[in-house]
Amino acid sequence: MKPRHSLLVSSLFLCATGVQAGGLYLYENSSTNVGLASAGEAALANDASVLGSNPAGLSHVAGQSFSGSLIGLYGDTDLDNYNNGRSENIIGFTPLGSAFYSDRVDDRFAVGIGVYGNYGLSLDYDNLFNKVDIPKVTTQAITLKPAMSYRLNDQWSLGAALGFQFGVFEVEGQLNGTEYSKNVKDNDTQITGQVGVLYEPSAVTRLGFAYSSETKLKFTDVGQEAIMPQYLTFSAFHKISENWHLLGNLNWQDWSRYRTTFNAETQDTYQIAIGAQYVMSPDMTWNMGFAFDSSMFKDQDRADLTISAGDAYRIGTGVDFKWSDKSRLNFAFEATLVESSQTNLTGNPIAGFKDPTLYFFSMQYTWSNL
Structure with a gap:
């Protein structure tokens, strides 16, 4: 094995906590x-799932x-290296899900609780540089979130x-052809x-703002940390007509504090x-959206x-329809589409991703007692 690849193998075995979809908070x-x-x-x-983005929205x-969702993520993410090795698709299929519940206690006060996973993935580096197999590298977080909202007046919450x-x-992980292997869990x-804040200047317009603080997961058994950065979200909803609704986002995430494996x-x-919603009938709504x-990374090379x-670039679409008097189903x-990138070690390119793509398939059940 060439010296730089020996260094790479050591880095992957000892510092693999970098494999956590950094820069990829899952919306x-x-x-x-x-x-x-x-x-x-x-x-x-529209339902209890808003507490995942903005707890003030519970007042509405x-x-x-x-609201409960089943989400399937399929990653078409091949890793090619420049030394006759190929890890092929390192993500594959990952099941995700969420569940949210809220209760409007009175005209002003609402509470809710949610559980969901929106950070990290499980990756698979088989046959990396024809020398190392890492069939599982996982850094993931599940969030349990109790929330509350208070309506100050008709406009502010x-x-x-x-x-x-x-x-x-x-x-x-295992180094091929040797007895060296590493299995760690923490x-x-x-x-x-x-x-969060929800501002309703009129009956057809809502503005939402939320701030989430930074979290550091400390894996003491392996002496590593995983940063989940602070972020800001600003969203808008406007009802243009009875049939058309317009939506938008501006978000910021503090990834400059994150340090990668290499x-x-x-x-x-x-x-x-x-995004937009087209109300096709009282029983069916078509959703569509685009995001950048x-x-x-400062330099993709x-x-x-x-x-x-x-x-x-994210392109989404889905349909929401009435299932019964108190429940709805949503399919989306x-x-x-993610930009290509490559990794350098000691000044030389060693591996890269070519046009990786993530696909999300989802189903949601929503119930309300009203």
């Missing part, structure tokens, strides 16, 4: 968000509400939430905070999203093979 925590490409997520406030959800982050880190629990230079990321997310990230699809 897709509900089927509605999938179909709208997350546009309007902090302002739409009437009565008792439950405030909200706050605590997120209990349950993080898991696991690596399985977990950690941290708490993050979120505050010390790639990182930067803050930004998102702009626009900037890259967490000096990125990190443990993170498939870059400028990303989203494709995320």
